[in-house]
Amino acid sequence: MGSLVNESFSIELQQLDAASTDTARKERTQWLLTSPNPPSLCHELINTVKETVLPHGKTTKQSRKGAFFSFMQGLFPILKWGRNYKATKFKHDLMAGLTLASLCIPQSIGYANLAKLDPQYGLYTSVVPPLIYAVMGSSREIAIGPVAVVSLLLSAMVPKLVDPAVDSIAYRNLVFTATFFTGAFQAVFGLFRLGFLVDFLSHAAIVGFMGGAAIVIGLQQLKGLLGINHFTTQTDVVSVLEAVFRSFNKEPWFPLNFIIGCSFLVFILITRFIGKRNKKMFWLPAMAPLASVILSTLIVYLTNADQHGVKIVKHFKGGHPPSSVHQLQFKDPHIGEVAKIGLICAIVALTEAIAVGRSFASIKGYHLDGNKEMTAMGCMNLVGSLTSCYIATGSFSRTAVNFSAGSETVVSNIVMAITVLLSLELLTKLLYYTPLAILASIIISALPGLIDINEACHIWKVDKTDFIICIATFFGVLFGSVEIGLLIAVGISFGKIIVDTIRPSVELQGRLPGTYTFCDITQFPVATETPGILIIRVNNASLCFANANFIRQRILRLVKHTSEGHIKEKINVLVLDMSNVMNVDTSGIVALEELYRELISQGMQLGIASPSWKVINKLKAANFLDKLGKGWIFLTVGDAVDGCLTSKMDV
């Protein structure tokens, strides 16, 4: 074993045993040359499609009835865990569900307000989607309902098509239609196992995006907090601050809004602080928003503050969610735009839900199937769009509350949904005097959870490129729009992949003392070069049109540079370590042929070490192996060096 034997010993051994070594090496090269053909392109394509579309793993033989039942269990996980559901679990779920409802009611009204919809639509969204998710979803902690970022996305994009201030019904219909598209896209992603599309928003991009979105949402709340009538439909910082200053100059200002909003914001933040310090008081921050709503409503009702400029919710429709089937606008002229909004919301909503679901699943130690989750989310939004709901997804803040409150299963979502439904039936009239400022302060209080400065610092420490993506997305959202932020994130991320492919690194390798391992001589200063042999490794998975010329030039430059340095000993052989190169295309082969010709014209020989499966096959097909000579193909760099030294001895 190479790593065990020291160098001098092995050199002796080599001299003793040069002939048999030579045979062994040739046999190894033969393994390489006679390896079976790699799977064809057609075969690979079929495999990729199969793996993408069909469920994982081999299906074990089952009876038809069993297969159907396991399929149904896959689609409706409730059939599986519902059988073993016990009263003790329900006790926990009931408590968690009630806590969740008390946080969910004020937040839903606030997010509906952020999405420029009437309050009841936020509440509807906390009734239907959680119920659908409960039968189809497999996360046990996630809390379903409207969330801040998606509400912001809708309010930033749909008003460009129809102004809600002008025609609120048409606006609402477009929101339902967008919800339908979101559900459809999510279901398709799940059914066709296209979950990887969600990965296109990298971790760093999400951190930047969430931070930017939180600040934008906070700024939007200035409208409610300051009681401004004429606000802007733009979401960027500059427009919003301009609108605020304009309103200071032009409108009468009622400081009562601000005072009520701020004092309750302080109250909520203090309860949050207490809850954080003392984990057992988790219910305090969860209850605080509802308490604030009740208290502030009472105060306004008793003091008639609404007649002194405090803006209030006023009447909104209660009762169960009505059908919205006939309100979906598929013949709208903006339908293409609406579908695009649906797609963006689908990806952002899934990203949030899967991130939150997966992180809690890994705490509890179970696995979450992303594709099944997507199907569940898609169905819940599809049904939601037919029952007057807008886009629902898993909420960061409420899921954390659900977890702390000891939820055992998704039954807590059912409890929450029923509680919200009861409130809709009975209590909407009580919310008449609720000040809008309190809704703003509830939304603002949920924002710090979205701004993750620690994570941004961590990203800075670990990966500077990722930090650039993070910060560019953040500023894109802040000063451009949510769409621009997302575009920047995806653009930089994929741009980096392309740049890495176009300009891969090429490294000089040396031998580590006492081993037969060859490593980058810059990284390992202990590594030594072998006299007369230059070992160069290509550090990219593909030698293709986009980098073949660059790599060829780099190699030739390294050869020239090293030749100038080694005046004493001429370089005879260039060993190209292709272990990293998984594939080569015709441009790559042309570059290798040119490299070979240029080396020969400089009196050097080219040796190729550890070409991968596809590479050796294509070199064979292109007749390059015959040009090069089969003696110059080696299984490993070690073999190549051995081979070169032997052939030198022979000369």
Add this chain to the structure above:
Amino acid sequence: MGSLVNESFSIELQQLDAASTDTARKERTQWLLTSPNPPSLCHELINTVKETVLPHGKTTKQSRKGAFFSFMQGLFPILKWGRNYKATKFKHDLMAGLTLASLCIPQSIGYANLAKLDPQYGLYTSVVPPLIYAVMGSSREIAIGPVAVVSLLLSAMVPKLVDPAVDSIAYRNLVFTATFFTGAFQAVFGLFRLGFLVDFLSHAAIVGFMGGAAIVIGLQQLKGLLGINHFTTQTDVVSVLEAVFRSFNKEPWFPLNFIIGCSFLVFILITRFIGKRNKKMFWLPAMAPLASVILSTLIVYLTNADQHGVKIVKHFKGGHPPSSVHQLQFKDPHIGEVAKIGLICAIVALTEAIAVGRSFASIKGYHLDGNKEMTAMGCMNLVGSLTSCYIATGSFSRTAVNFSAGSETVVSNIVMAITVLLSLELLTKLLYYTPLAILASIIISALPGLIDINEACHIWKVDKTDFIICIATFFGVLFGSVEIGLLIAVGISFGKIIVDTIRPSVELQGRLPGTYTFCDITQFPVATETPGILIIRVNNASLCFANANFIRQRILRLVKHTSEGHIKEKINVLVLDMSNVMNVDTSGIVALEELYRELISQGMQLGIASPSWKVINKLKAANFLDKLGKGWIFLTVGDAVDGCLTSKMDV
């Protein structure tokens, strides 16, 4: 040396020497852990810019005067070779230049016709650019002048802005402006060493594009060959054939055009055939076009065929190329479009010129600096645009003739340019009666050289994906337009890079008998797995947001699959061979952490073998190494297996 020692022997050795091995292995891991920091992002960026913009290699110390002189020599290679130029060389160059001129004059007129310009502009383009190239270029064989593909590009794109049939002067001015932009882009590419932009058209795409363009050019010649008055400005097959059939039904048809064109086409093709059979008769196909022009002109003049429907060139302006400085239209409303056309033409023209220049340079065994060539081409087109020339580049067919005619230096281009200039001054009146059909047949006769069926077959044999790119580009040009063809080529090529990154392969590795080398067990059926240890290699240069989840899932699936197979022996350790992974981002680290947690929850340990420089650094920065335990990082897969076996023995 690993490759020398047989397996059983090494195992004995291991047992004898287990303790010292352990120390050695730990020392090697230490090398890995204490390797210096890799260059920072900032440093890398600066280096990339430096390498891109500044010339290669270290500059040796020189006197200022010497440095200036070598700079001038770099810019004007004629200063270098001009000193040693001898009369014997001139004899060869003179012969080559005259042969070239005889081919160049009819081709230039034909290509000008293809580009929808008057004949003299084609001839001007064969005068000024070759002279500029002669002082700045470094290829010795290339023949500069108008070429078919670029003429087609102009005639396909500029008429969309201004119809030449309506306003031929405005059209011509836009062509000059496009030429100016082409020159400017080429010069910028050369000066800033952006030569890699030309690589974006892969070898396969060029083969497909040239084939498609040749057929499109051939179809365009039907106008001249059939003497059609009303033709289409579209270039796709369907539109052209429709236009031809329409003209059959509506216009009177003069078969004489067709008869003259075809008979001389047959004549030229026969001379070409003879020239190919007998290499010494190379001058015959080179002279045939000029002979055809003279002969057909005489025939038309003597028989008054122009009064029987044969379309003729008629009068065109002779004399030296006039200035066109004031005809450049920088204030045109279409200026953005014109710049785009200039960019496309710049890339296509450079691709053709560099391909042809490099292939002949490699035959003669000298190196061609792509960036210097680009600067030279840029300057010649810039000057050309100021002297009534349109875009010139290196021609495939004429360069081959120049080479066969024994050209020694670029002086043959000077001879050709002077000959063309003399003809312009003296002989233009003689071309009054030249039939247009003969120009069409000269262009058609040059097309078979652009359609490379052999190369397409070779591509099919070597790389199926490349063949798809080739054939898609071909059909894109044929049925869409030249732009659509180019877009398809670049789109598929980069799409493939992205797909490869998103869905990299993950392979199970086994040990090759008698070695300490670990290889893909599918490729090498002789490889054997080590009991209790699963070795998995990630086959992509980057573990990033786009593939981290996919890789994690693939690995877990492999683990599950293999665990089910190995009922006898439980898998204790998963060794992840990261030798191919050059970089990791924060999403990749998160995926590794999740993988680690899931493995631990299944009672397995994760070991990481041969992480690259950046990877080990980022894992350190992200504190993942501390979580994993430094004992689970190994320099090589061999070390990892050793380490795992030892730790098992300890247990």
